[in-house]
Every structure is written in structure tokens, then in C-alpha cells.
Amino acid sequence: MAEHATLLQRHRAVMPGWLALNYAAPIELVGGKGARVTDAEGRSYLDFFAGILTSMIGYDVPEVREAVERQIATGVVHTSTAYLLRGQIELAEKIARLSGIPDAKVFFCNSGTEANETALLLATYARKTDQVLAMRQSYHGRSFGAIGVTSNRTWKNNSYSPLNTHFLHGADRHLPQFRGLSDAEYIKVCVADLEHVLATATGGDVAALIAEPIQGVGGFTAAPDGLFAAYKEVLEPYGALLISDEVQTGWGRTGDSFFGIQAHGVTPDAMTFAKGLGNGFAVGGVVARGDLMDALHAVGLSTFGGNPVSMAAANATLDYVLDHDLQANAARQGKTIIGGLREAAPRLPIVADVRGRGLMFAVELADPGTGAPSPELAVALMEATRERGLLAGKGGLYGNVVRMAPPLTLTDAEAAEGLGILIDSLENVNEAATT
Structure with a gap:
């Protein structure tokens, strides 16, 4: 049995059933540097959720x-x-x-x-x-x-x-x-x-x-x-x-x-x-x-x-x-990512809304036929971004929002990389939902 599957089995035996876990196959994060983390099976990810907005300036920061x-x-x-x-x-x-x-x-x-x-x-x-x-x-x-x-x-x-x-x-x-x-x-x-x-x-x-x-x-x-x-x-x-x-x-x-x-x-x-x-x-x-x-x-x-x-x-x-004036960096990187997502949204019928400020942004998903909130599409988008090496979170009153808040130290290159993964993932989920 794979490392994550074994740990999940142990988790379910001793932890409350109401503890929410991300992903169909939950992962354990064992290492991190900057805006990237590594799981127990050696896979690296760009972390766009930062421990629910908690690893605010990234991982393994020497000053901290x-x-x-x-x-x-x-x-x-x-x-x-x-x-x-x-x-x-x-x-x-x-x-x-x-x-x-x-x-x-x-x-x-x-x-x-x-x-x-x-x-x-x-x-x-x-x-x-x-x-x-x-x-x-x-x-x-x-x-x-x-x-x-x-x-x-x-x-x-x-x-x-x-x-x-x-x-x-x-x-x-x-x-x-x-x-x-x-x-x-x-x-x-x-x-x-x-x-x-x-x-x-x-x-x-x-x-x-x-x-x-x-x-x-x-x-x-x-x-x-x-x-x-x-x-x-x-x-x-x-x-x-x-x-x-x-x-x-x-x-x-x-x-x-x-x-x-x-x-x-x-x-x-x-x-x-x-x-x-x-x-x-x-x-x-x-x-x-x-x-x-x-x-x-x-x-x-x-x-x-x-x-x-x-x-x-x-x-x-x-x-x-x-x-390091990270407030200014949040404004700059957020403008890149939110702007890029909004530019892509009109050609993606599953996207009901792109919103956010700075490095606090979200994509709301809806059924392309009815316009109804779609938690299923939000789950699909989370899985798609994870497969491509990016971690995100979920929320919204109806559970149909993928929300993200990367470390405030996110670089220009990482912002561009993350935006690319998000758009590619949205295109993939949108194609599956509309064909």
C-alpha cells in the first residue's frame, strides 16, 4: 500500500470522521521551502493555500x-x-x-x-x-x-x-x-x-x-x-x-x-x-x-x-x-493572477465569478447549463490543480468556490506558473463539463 493510503487508513481509525481532508486521496506534507511543499511520496507542489492562509511568508524562512x-x-x-x-x-x-x-x-x-x-x-x-x-x-x-x-x-x-x-x-x-x-x-x-x-x-x-x-x-x-x-x-x-x-x-x-x-x-x-x-x-x-x-x-x-x-x-x-513591503508584493502578484483569471473566464462557462484582492482570490464554479452552484466542479478543479502541482482550498456557502491565498513572498515567476496551472486546470474541467 502506498505511503499516503497507509497513513489515511490509520487516520480514519483514530481521528474524528468530521475532520475535513482535501482531495480524494489525501496527502501528507513533509517538507517545504518558500512557496513550495513536498509530500510524503516525493511530489512537489506550488502551495496556493499555505496551511489555510497560515504559512504567510512561506516555508523555512531563515529569519523566522x-x-x-x-x-x-x-x-x-x-x-x-x-x-x-x-x-x-x-x-x-x-x-x-x-x-x-x-x-x-x-x-x-x-x-x-x-x-x-x-x-x-x-x-x-x-x-x-x-x-x-x-x-x-x-x-x-x-x-x-x-x-x-x-x-x-x-x-x-x-x-x-x-x-x-x-x-x-x-x-x-x-x-x-x-x-x-x-x-x-x-x-x-x-x-x-x-x-x-x-x-x-x-x-x-x-x-x-x-x-x-x-x-x-x-x-x-x-x-x-x-x-x-x-x-x-x-x-x-x-x-x-x-x-x-x-x-x-x-x-x-x-x-x-x-x-x-x-x-x-x-x-x-x-x-x-x-x-x-x-x-x-x-x-x-x-x-x-x-x-x-x-x-x-x-x-x-x-x-x-x-x-x-x-x-x-x-x-x-x-x-x-x-x-520587505510584502503588502505591495501581494498587490502586484494578485493583480497578475486575478487579472489573468478574469481574462480567461469569459471563454469558460463553468466560471461563475473570479474575485479577490491581493493574494486572496477565488474562482466560483457553476453548472454550465443551469448556472446553479456546483460543488462537484469545485472538487474537480481542486483535483486538477493538484495533479498539475498546485494546492488550493475550497469554500463558499454552497461549497462551489476554490479559494487561494499563496504566501505573501510569491515571486513573479511563481505567480505566472500558478496562473498557468489554474487556467490549464479550468480548461480541462470546463471541457469535461461541456462535452
């Missing part, structure tokens, strides 16, 4: 590896937040400055799920209410509270929640009532809907709106620029807060701005982050107004959050992003 090795060499890999942590303080200073949030303070944890739970705690405590607004098609994590603000049935195991959540329009322009609207018209009707929700479904004492500037699991769907500024203008008289979930959109990935929310011309009250900041090491956190962060009356800590090794990796990663 050496920072981690220096910390491990001290013998101190863990102390907990019961002690002063120099790396935490240094990283918090950088994040507070970059966030643009007035008098910002930072709390570190281990994941985006934990970060969103913390932000929701801050908001509901400050406002003394369990009422929260979130976006349709959203995903904010797998814990009890995070599922409560997630609006994607594929990722919800039950309807129980500690929160009283109401979901808003803003990233669902595919619906018939919104098709054909300009950005300005769409924003206008979404704001009217928000005002109606506040008047009919809430008691007025809303804690916060939590939103992803670009929806990750939602298939990289996004609200038009300015919507969240318009939402905040409506919410401010109520005292409701704005939480931007930057777990997938932070650190320059979108190319246009360092944090995704900045494209809307608004400063949130809090931002959550995780994934790419540690370049593979577990880091999550919240940056929020100091008065919000300090308001909690109970004692708190995080045993593993912001541990010395993760902080060494995160500081080195963030410094690398800033020193």
Missing part, C-alpha cells in the same frame, strides 16, 4: 527559523502570562501602532476562534447585552460562542448559542433582489435592512457587529468598500461596537491595505487576528480600545497564549512583512 531557535536555546519555551514576557510586549507595541485604534491594548491567545470569543466577551461585557450582529455567510470559529455568530450551515452543529445573534446582508449580492445594483445602491439597501433589523428584531441594546472584511470560509465574498463605515454610522448612536475579524485579511494580504477593514475608511473598536502572524506557529489575539480591554473585572490569563516561542516567530514574521 533563527528567531525560534534562539528562543528555544534559552531553555525557556513557556512561562505563561503570569510573568512578564518581553516578546509579547514588543509584539503588542507593534500591533497597537499598526492597528490605528486609539489607546490600543492587545491580548494574545492561540487561535482565531479564541480571539473572536475574547472580542465578543469584551463587547457584551461593555454593553451589558447578549445581542450581537453578524454577517450572512460568515465564519468566526468552531467554539460555542463563535458558532453563534457563524452564518454557514455547513459549519454549524446546532442552533444553541450564548448570544442572541441577528444576521445582516452585505456579502450576498448573488441573491436575486441585489443583482444588478451598483455598490452605492447595494450599500443603501443594506443600511436600510440594518435599520429595520434594529427596529424590529432587537431591543436596541446591541453589543457589537462582528464582520470579516473578506469572508474566508464564505468563499472570499466581500462587502463593497464603505459598507462597514455606513454600518458603523448607524450603530454609533446605539453605542454598538464594531469588531473586525482580520484572522484571514490582516498583515497586508489584501494588497490595498494592511488590515482589510481599512478599505472601508473606518477604524473598528476591536480587531481579531491569528493564522499568518506566526507563520505556522500558534498565535491569535485581539487589539482593542484600551478602555474596552481594561474594563473586565475578573482576573484573566492565557496559559499558552503568547508563549515565548510563538512570540519569537510572530515578531520575526511581522518584521519580515514590514521590512
Whole structure:
């Protein structure tokens, strides 16, 4: 039996059946350098999903590896937040400055799920209410509270929640009532809907709106620029807060701005982050107004959050992003790939949409005859790209979107190579679907 088949058999014997695995024949990744990885059977791939947007600056980056090795060499890999942590303080200073949030303070944890739970705690405590607004098609994590603000049935195991959540329009322009609207018209009707929700479904004492500037699991769907500024203008008289979930959109990935929310011309009250900041090491956190962060009356800590090794990796990663202006590189390479995909799309009936910003882009697949969302074609495209040496991810409300987010260090040559593989794969899947 082949190496991967043997490992898959062992996996199924001891791991939960609901753990999602990519590909009909799942693979194990055992090596990596830059934007490329190697599997256990010796096959090399250009990685356009980067561990779900987590290996943000690529694999085996000397600056990150050496920072981690220096910390491990001290013998101190863990102390907990019961002690002063120099790396935490240094990283918090950088994040507070970059966030643009007035008098910002930072709390570190281990994941985006934990970060969103913390932000929701801050908001509901400050406002003394369990009422929260979130976006349709959203995903904010797998814990009890995070599922409560997630609006994607594929990722919800039950309807129980500690929160009283109401979901808003803003990233669902595919619906018939919104098709054909300009950005300005769409924003206008979404704001009217928000005002109606506040008047009919809430008691007025809303804690916060939590939103992803670009929806990750939602298939990289996004609200038009300015919507969240318009939402905040409506919410401010109520005292409701704005939480931007930057777990997938932070650190320059979108190319246009360092944090995704900045494209809307608004400063949130809090931002959550995780994934790419540690370049593979577990880091999550919240940056929020100091008065919000300090308001909690109970004692708190995080045993593993912001541990010395993760902080060494995160500081080195963030410094690398800033020193090499990877935001500009994301904008440049994204323009190449997204532009190339959009140019090819009109001759490929299976392509319903090409969307994205910077190095965060997606292809939505539809049945060429009916126009209905086609998760089967998305699976076929993923298999086709893997066969040709490129790894991608999947998402979307209907599971019909192939989404990609390569390392921010992607080179011109790698962008061209990846685009070529994607177009060749799309042509192959399109031909099979239309003949």
C-alpha cells in the first residue's frame, strides 16, 4: 500500500470522521521551502493555500527559523502570562501602532476562534447585552460562542448559542433582489435592512457587529468598500461596537491595505487576528480600545497564549512583512493572477465569478447549463490543480468556490506558473463539463 493510503487508513481509525481532508486521496506534507511543499511520496507542489492562509511568508524562512531557535536555546519555551514576557510586549507595541485604534491594548491567545470569543466577551461585557450582529455567510470559529455568530450551515452543529445573534446582508449580492445594483445602491439597501433589523428584531441594546472584511470560509465574498463605515454610522448612536475579524485579511494580504477593514475608511473598536502572524506557529489575539480591554473585572490569563516561542516567530514574521513591503508584493502578484483569471473566464462557462484582492482570490464554479452552484466542479478543479502541482482550498456557502491565498513572498515567476496551472486546470474541467 502506498505511503499516503497507509497513513489515511490509520487516520480514519483514530481521528474524528468530521475532520475535513482535501482531495480524494489525501496527502501528507513533509517538507517545504518558500512557496513550495513536498509530500510524503516525493511530489512537489506550488502551495496556493499555505496551511489555510497560515504559512504567510512561506516555508523555512531563515529569519523566522533563527528567531525560534534562539528562543528555544534559552531553555525557556513557556512561562505563561503570569510573568512578564518581553516578546509579547514588543509584539503588542507593534500591533497597537499598526492597528490605528486609539489607546490600543492587545491580548494574545492561540487561535482565531479564541480571539473572536475574547472580542465578543469584551463587547457584551461593555454593553451589558447578549445581542450581537453578524454577517450572512460568515465564519468566526468552531467554539460555542463563535458558532453563534457563524452564518454557514455547513459549519454549524446546532442552533444553541450564548448570544442572541441577528444576521445582516452585505456579502450576498448573488441573491436575486441585489443583482444588478451598483455598490452605492447595494450599500443603501443594506443600511436600510440594518435599520429595520434594529427596529424590529432587537431591543436596541446591541453589543457589537462582528464582520470579516473578506469572508474566508464564505468563499472570499466581500462587502463593497464603505459598507462597514455606513454600518458603523448607524450603530454609533446605539453605542454598538464594531469588531473586525482580520484572522484571514490582516498583515497586508489584501494588497490595498494592511488590515482589510481599512478599505472601508473606518477604524473598528476591536480587531481579531491569528493564522499568518506566526507563520505556522500558534498565535491569535485581539487589539482593542484600551478602555474596552481594561474594563473586565475578573482576573484573566492565557496559559499558552503568547508563549515565548510563538512570540519569537510572530515578531520575526511581522518584521519580515514590514521590512520587505510584502503588502505591495501581494498587490502586484494578485493583480497578475486575478487579472489573468478574469481574462480567461469569459471563454469558460463553468466560471461563475473570479474575485479577490491581493493574494486572496477565488474562482466560483457553476453548472454550465443551469448556472446553479456546483460543488462537484469545485472538487474537480481542486483535483486538477493538484495533479498539475498546485494546492488550493475550497469554500463558499454552497461549497462551489476554490479559494487561494499563496504566501505573501510569491515571486513573479511563481505567480505566472500558478496562473498557468489554474487556467490549464479550468480548461480541462470546463471541457469535461461541456462535452
